[in-house]
Amino acid sequence: MGTPDGSILGRRSELDRVSSLIGGARNGRGGALLVRGDLGVGKTALLDQAIGNAGGMRLVRADGYEAESTMAYAALQRIGAPMAAHLQELPATQVAALRIAAGLDGGPPPDRYLVGLGMLSLLAAAGAAQPLVCVVDDAHLVDAESLEILAFVARRLKAESIALLLTTRHDARVDVAAAGLPRLDLGGLDPVSAVQLLDRSASGPLDPLIARQIAEETLGNPLALIDLGREFTARQLTDSWISPMPVPIGLRLETHYLGLVEEIPDVAQLWLRVAAAESSGNAIVIDRAASRLGVPAGAAAGAERARLASVHDTVTFRHPLVRAAVYHAMTAADRLRVHGALRDVADELGRPDLAVWHASAAAVGSDDAVAARVEQAADDAGARGGSASRARLLSRAADLTPAGPVRDGRLLAAAEASAAAGGARMALGLLDRLDATGLDPVGAGRARSLRVMLAMFVADPAGITGGAATLLRAADLFHGVAPELEQRALVRAFEMALTAEWAMEDLTLPELGRRLAEGVAVADGSHAVALRALSAHILLPYEEAVPSMRAAVEMLQTADDADLLDLGHFGIALTMALWDERACVELLERTAQVARAAGLLRVLDTTLWLLGLVELVRGDPAASGRYIEQVRDLRTAIGYDAEQVVNASYLAWAGAPTTQVELIAKGILATGFGGAWTVAMTGLSVRQLADGHYRDAFERLRPMVDTPFLQVSYQQLPELVEAGVRSGNSAAARSAADRLAVFAAASGTPWARGVAERAAALLAPDAEAEDRYVRAIEHLRRTTAPGELGRGHLLYGEWLRRVKRRREAREQLRLALAIFERVAAPAFADRARRELAATGEHVLRNEPGDGGLTPQEATIAGMAANGQTNAEIGAALFISTNTVDYHLRKVFRKLAVTSRRQLAEHLTSP
Numbered sequence: 001m002g003t004p005d006g007s008i009l010g011r012r013s014e015l016d017r018v019s020s021l022i023g024g025a026r027n028g029r030g031g032a033l034l035v036r037g038d039l040g041v042g043k044t045a046l047l048d049q050a051i052g053n054a055g056g057m058r059l060v061r062a063d064g065y066e067a068e069s070t071m072a073y074a075a076l077q078r079i080g081a082p083m084a085a086h087l088q089e090l091p092a093t094q095v096a097a098l099r100i101a102a103g104l105d106g107g108p109p110p111d112r113y114l115v116g117l118g119m120l121s122l123l124a125a126a127g128a129a130q131p132l133v134c135v136v137d138d139a140h141l142v143d144a145e146s147l148e149i150l151a152f153v154a155r156r157l158k159a160e161s162i163a164l165l166l167t168t169r170h171d172a173r174v175d176v177a178a179a180g181l182p183r184l185d186l187g188g189l190d191p192v193s194a195v196q197l198l199d200r201s202a203s204g205p206l207d208p209l210i211a212r213q214i215a216e217e218t219l220g221n222p223l224a225l226i227d228l229g230r231e232f233t234a235r236q237l238t239d240s241w242i243s244p245m246p247v248p249i250g251l252r253l254e255t256h257y258l259g260l261v262e263e264i265p266d267v268a269q270l271w272l273r274v275a276a277a278e279s280s281g282n283a284i285v286i287d288r289a290a291s292r293l294g295v296p297a298g299a300a301a302g303a304e305r306a307r308l309a310s311v312h313d314t315v316t317f318r319h320p321l322v323r324a325a326v327y328h329a330m331t332a333a334d335r336l337r338v339h340g341a342l343r344d345v346a347d348e349l350g351r352p353d354l355a356v357w358h359a360s361a362a363a364v365g366s367d368d369a370v371a372a373r374v375e376q377a378a379d380d381a382g383a384r385g386g387s388a389s390r391a392r393l394l395s396r397a398a399d400l401t402p403a404g405p406v407r408d409g410r411l412l413a414a415a416e417a418s419a420a421a422g423g424a425r426m427a428l429g430l431l432d433r434l435d436a437t438g439l440d441p442v443g444a445g446r447a448r449s450l451r452v453m454l455a456m457f458v459a460d461p462a463g464i465t466g467g468a469a470t471l472l473r474a475a476d477l478f479h480g481v482a483p484e485l486e487q488r489a490l491v492r493a494f495e496m497a498l499t500a501e502w503a504m505e506d507l508t509l510p511e512l513g514r515r516l517a518e519g520v521a522v523a524d525g526s527h528a529v530a531l532r533a534l535s536a537h538i539l540l541p542y543e544e545a546v547p548s549m550r551a552a553v554e555m556l557q558t559a560d561d562a563d564l565l566d567l568g569h570f571g572i573a574l575t576m577a578l579w580d581e582r583a584c585v586e587l588l589e590r591t592a593q594v595a596r597a598a599g600l601l602r603v604l605d606t607t608l609w610l611l612g613l614v615e616l617v618r619g620d621p622a623a624s625g626r627y628i629e630q631v632r633d634l635r636t637a638i639g640y641d642a643e644q645v646v647n648a649s650y651l652a653w654a655g656a657p658t659t660q661v662e663l664i665a666k667g668i669l670a671t672g673f674g675g676a677w678t679v680a681m682t683g684l685s686v687r688q689l690a691d692g693h694y695r696d697a698f699e700r701l702r703p704m705v706d707t708p709f710l711q712v713s714y715q716q717l718p719e720l721v722e723a724g725v726r727s728g729n730s731a732a733a734r735s736a737a738d739r740l741a742v743f744a745a746a747s748g749t750p751w752a753r754g755v756a757e758r759a760a761a762l763l764a765p766d767a768e769a770e771d772r773y774v775r776a777i778e779h780l781r782r783t784t785a786p787g788e789l790g791r792g793h794l795l796y797g798e799w800l801r802r803v804k805r806r807r808e809a810r811e812q813l814r815l816a817l818a819i820f821e822r823v824a825a826p827a828f829a830d831r832a833r834r835e836l837a838a839t840g841e842h843v844l845r846n847e848p849g850d851g852g853l854t855p856q857e858a859t860i861a862g863m864a865a866n867g868q869t870n871a872e873i874g875a876a877l878f879i880s881t882n883t884v885d886y887h888l889r890k891v892f893r894k895l896a897v898t899s900r901r902q903l904a905e906h907l908t909s910p
Contacts, residue, residue: 010193040223072386114599188220201229619787
C-alpha cells in the first residue's frame with residue numbers, strides 16, 4: 001500500500017537510499033546494496049518501487065531458485081545471457097572462463113574469481129552502452145558460485161554505470177559471501193506506518209488500540225498486515241486481539257495460507273504441490289509432472305483465481321511463504337510421489353540438472369544408484385569450477401550412501417571441495433562425520449592433511465603448532481602407495497614448521513630434516529629437488545647446503561606455472577637463506593602474476609602478504625604498505641574483514657608505539673603463528689636501532705639469535721652486530737659478524753657481502769673501517785634492498801662525523817636521508833636528520849612526495865608509471881578498467897601531471 005505520492009508506506013529513507021544508488025549509476029558512479037529482511041518485510045516492494053523510477057536504464061533481473069541452488073553459476077548465466085553481445089569486448093581469457101562456467105564450452109575448470117572478473121567486465125561493457133540496474137531477488141536461494149561472484153562484482157563497482165541490488169532473508173551463507181557489501185537491513189514498519197497500512201487493508205475501521213496491538217504483535221511485517229487486513233474482517237481481527245492467542249504471524253500465517261489452499265479444488269491443490277516442489281518455476285516441467293500425477297490441464301487456474309500463484313512462462317507464487325506452506329504441509333508420501341514425477345519428467349526433457357535434484361529428494365534412506373547420480377552431478381559442477389556446489393552435492397550423495405568406504409570417500413571429497421570453496425567450518429564438519437577406523441591409508445592421510453590446512457583458516461592454535469608433525473604422519477600414511485602425495489605432504493610440513501617456528505610442537509627441526517631427506521628417494525621430480533634442498537638447509541652446515549638450495553631455487557625459476565603454484569611458497573625460505581632477495585621477489589611476483597591470471601585470489605592474497613614481509617626485510621616499508629593495501633583490497637573482494645589485515649612488523653617500521661606492536665604480536669602468537677611473532681619482534685628491534693635504543697634492541701634480538709630457526713635468524717644477525725657494538729656487547733657482535741662472513745663467502749650475493757662488510761666495518765679499527773664501509777655500499781648498490789643501502793650510507797656518515805670529517809659525513813647522510821624519506825622509514829629518517837644537524841647542517845623536514853595519494857592510488861600510479869595498461873592494472877587488482885581510469889584521473893590531478901610519461905618522471909625523481 002502506498003502514500004498519496006505513490007511511494008510505499010514508511011520507507012522514505014530506505015527508498016531514497018536505493019534511488020540514490022540507482023541515480024549514481026546513471027551518472028557513472030557504480031555501486032551495490034544488499035537489502036536484508038525477514039519474509040514479507042517488503043524487500044521486493046522496495047526494489048520494485050525504486051526500479052519503477054529508474055527511467056532510461058536497462059533492467060536485468062534474476063531471482064534465486066532453490067532447484068538451481070546446487071547448479072554452479074546458474075544465476076550468473078541468466079544474468080549474463082541478455083548481455084552476450086558484449087562478450088566480444090572482453091579479453092579472451094575472461095570469455096573462456098565465462099563460457100566454461102556457463103557450461104557452453106569444455107576445458108579446465110576456471111577459478112571463480114576469474115569468472116568474477118569476466119562478469120565484472122561484461123557488466124561494465126553493458127553499462128557503458130546503457131546504464132544498468134541488475135536486481136537479484138532472494139539471493140539466499142542463489143547457487144553458491146553465483147552468489148560469490150555477485151558479491152565480488154558488487155565490491156568492485158566504482159566508476160561503472162551499474163547499480164547492483166540484491167535482496168535476501170537473514171541467512172548465514174549470504175552474510176559470509178557478501179561480507180563487506182553496503183547493507184540495508186529492512187525491519188518492520190514503524191508503529192505509525194504499520195497502523196496506517198493495517199487500516200488501509202482492513203475491511204472496516206479498527207479501534208486504534210487494537211490496530212496498534214496487532215501492529216506490535218506482527219512486528220510491523222507488511223505482508224502479515226496486508227494479508228490480515230484483507231482476509232479477516234474488522235470483527236475477526238478484534239476477536240483475535242481479545243483472545244489469548246496472538247494474531248496470525250509466523251506459523252499462524254502459514255496456517256492461514258494453507259487455509260486458502262484448502263479452499264481451491266483438489267486438482268488445483270495437487271498442481272500447487274507440484275509447483276511448490278519445482279522451485280525453479282519451469283512451467284513445462286510442472287505441467288507435465290502434474291499430468292503424470294493425474295492432474296487435468298487447466299488445473300492451475302484455481303490457484304491463480306485464489307491469487308496463490310500466477311502462470312506465465314514460469315510459475316510464480318505470490319510470496320515464498322505460500323510455497324513454503326504448501327510444500328511443508330505435504331505428507332512424506334506425497335513429497336516422494338511429487339519429486340518422483342518431477343524426476344521422471346526432467347529426465348525425459350533432457351534436464352539432468354533438475355532430475356538429479358528431484359531424484360535426491362525422492363530417495364528414502366540409502367540408495368546407491370541415486371547417490372552415484374548425485375556424485376556425477378557433483379563432478380560436473382567441479383569441472384565447471386563449482387567447488388561449493390560440488391561440496392553440497394557430494395555431501396548429499398554421502399547421505400544416500402550406506403556406511404562404509406564409499407560413503408567416507410564421498411564425505412572426504414566433499415570436505416576437500418568445501419575447503420577449496422573457502423568453507424572451512426563446513427569442511428571440518430564433514431571430516432567429523434568420517435569413520436576414521438574405516439579409512440584406507442591414503443584417505444586417512446588426505447584427511448589429516450586437510451585438517452592442517454583448515455587449521456590455518458580457522459586459526460586453530462593446536463592445529464598450527466602441531467601441523468608439521470601431523471603432516472609427517474600423513475606422509476607416512478602415503479608412503480609406498482601415493483609417492484606424489486607423500487612428497488607434497490613433506491614440503492607442506494616444512495612450510496607449517498616455518499609458520500609455527502619455535503612454537504612447533506611434537507617435532508624437532510632435526511627430526512623434520514631427516515624425514516624430508518627420506519622423502520627425496522620416494523620419486524624423482526621437482527618435489528624431490530625441493531626436499532633435498534630443504535633437508536640440507538636443516539641438517540647440513542651452511543656452506544655444504546648452498547649448492548642444493550641454489551639448485552632448488554633454479555628449479556623454481558624454470559618451473560611452469562602449474563608447478564610453481566603446486567610447489568607452494570617454500571622458495572622464500574631458500575632465497576632468504578641464500579641472501580638472494582632479487583630471486584625471492586622475482587619468484588613471488590611471478591607467483592602473484594600466475595595467481596592473478598588464474599583468478600586464484602587466496603593464493604594471490606598469501607603471495608602479496610609474503611611480498612609485504614620481504615619488502616620490510618629489504619628495508620622498504622613504503623612498498624610493504626602498498627602490498628598490505630592490496631591484501632586489504634583483495635580480502636574485501638573475497639569477503640573477509642579487511643580491517644583484520646595487520647602487519648605488526650610494518651607498524652613498527654611505520655612508527656606505531658612499541659606497546660601496541662607487542663600487544664598485536666602477543667595476539668598473533670596466541671593463535672600459533674610463531675613465525676609471525678618473530679617477524680614482529682624483528683621489526684621492533686629495527687625500530688629500536690633507528691631510535692638509538694641499542695641496548696633494548698640487543699636484548700630483544702639476543703634470544704632469537706641464540707635459538708635460531710632457519711633463515712629467520714640470518715637476517716637478524718646484522719641487526720645484532722649493530723646493537724651489540726653500540727651497547728657494549730662486542731663479543732656477541734663479533735660472533736654474529738663472523739657468521740655473516742661465512743654466509744657471504746658461501747652465497748656470494750651482493751646482499752650477503754654488503755651486510756657482512758657493514759658488520760665488519762662496525763667492529764673494525766678506524767684504519768680499516770672506511771674501506772669496509774665503502775665496499776659495503778658498493779655491494780649494496782647492486783642489490784634491490786634500498787633500506788640496506790640507506791643504512792650503509794647512514795653508518796658510514798656517522799663514522800665520518802665521529803672522525804670529524806663533517807663535509808664527507810654530510811654527503812653520506814644526505815644520501816641516507818633521501819632513501820629513508822623515499823621508502824617511508826620515519827625513524828631512520830629522523831636519525832639521519834639528527835646526525836646531519838650534529839654536523840652543523842640545518843635540515844628541513846620534507847613533505848611526502850606522493851601528493852597525498854591513497855595506498856590504492858599509489859599502487860595504480862606505480863603500475864601505470866611502469867607502462868602497464870588500464871586493462872592490465874584492472875586484471876591485476878581485480879577492478880574494472882573504468883575504476884582504474886577513475887583513480888588515475890585523481891592521481892594526475894593530485895600530482896599535477898598530464899601524461900603517464902610525466903607520472904613516471906615524477907615518481908622516479910628524488
